[in-house]
């Protein structure tokens with residue numbers, strides 16, 4: 001029920017975001033791209049050669065490398081796919097002007113520094129965020145937990161430290177999540193424990209399912225296990241002794257045995 005209401009909300013949102021430029025105006029999206037182009041270091045010159053802002057035709061930015069529009073003749077960005085372009089520098093601040101973007105791929109570049117702490121306020125409608133294979137550092141922003149529509153979050157192979165924010169339990173739409181090969185520590189939030197262990201590997205101090213549990217020392221469990229073993233041994237010895245004793249009693253005190261036979265007959269009669 002709740003999920004359905006959510007889906008309807010999302011549908012309305014999509015309609016709203018995709019409606020004509022009269023609703024929003026597309027200047028912000030153009031500003032966004034200009035700012036990204038200026039702020040990142042682009043040693044391969046991919047953005048420099050493809051992102052040329054001289055054309056005033058509505059929808060011209062939709063032909064730029066990595067830019068996908070809501071509609072081909074409208075300067076409103078649907079998603080940005082800037083993976084594998086050799087980009088360097090910090091997370092492009094200008095992206096906050098691409099506020100109707102629903103997908104962001106910056107993977108396999110050489111970007112560094114922190115992920116913006118207010119990233120959800122800047123790009124609230126993201127359904128996928130791929131920052132994997134860069135050198136981002138600092139903590140994973142708790143604010144990502146406010147990205148209600150997030151389906152995919154890839155942060156693997158960076159230098160992120162600290163905990164996975166416990167608030168990530170709110171990201172109920174996630175179908176892909178990966179934080180392998182970072183410097184993370186602390187417990188894995190319960191909602192994320194269904195993802196495979198490999199998606200958390202390469203972080204020395206992460207704990208909880210699907211990795212080892214968070215108890216400070218695993219050795220503590222060993223004496224308990226040994227005790228259980230002893231208990232089992234004792235009880236099996238007990239059973240054996242009881243059997244032998246019973247046999248001896250039946251052999252040497254047959255009257256008592258008869259007695260028990262009578263008793264059995266009585267029980268059956270009832």
Ligand SMILES: *[C@@H]1O[C@H](CO)[C@@H](O)[C@H](O)[C@H]1NC(C)=O
Pocket residue numbers: 055056057058059060061063
């Ligand atoms: C401007 O962009 C449109 C596509 O949106 C393209 O057809 C046209 O050739 C471009 N004009 C120039 C001068 O680049």
Ligand SMILES: *[C@@H]1O[C@H](CO)[C@@H](O)[C@H](O)[C@H]1NC(C)=O
Pocket residue numbers: 027028031032035093094095096097
């Ligand atoms: C966003 O765009 C506005 C103009 O539309 C500009 O003044 C502002 O500096 C931009 N913000 C960033 C962070 O680039």
Ligand SMILES: *[C@@H]1O[C@H](CO)[C@@H](O)[C@H](O)[C@H]1NC(C)=O
Pocket residue numbers: 086088110
């Ligand atoms: C990333 O940038 C550093 C310098 O900031 C450079 O030494 C390194 O070779 C770059 N790596 C890649 C894969 O481009």
Ligand SMILES: *[C@@H]1O[C@H](CO)[C@@H](O)[C@H](O)[C@H]1NC(C)=O
Pocket residue numbers: 118120121124143146147
């Ligand atoms: C986090 O995101 C929400 C909206 O997505 C925003 O309103 C809030 O101010 C942000 N910052 C913090 C610190 O929660």
Ligand SMILES: *[C@@H]1O[C@H](CO)[C@@H](O)[C@H](O)[C@H]1NC(C)=O
Pocket residue numbers: 142145146167
């Ligand atoms: C953002 O998420 C936090 C929990 O992480 C929540 O307490 C807060 O109300 C959310 N803010 C908005 C504007 O959704």
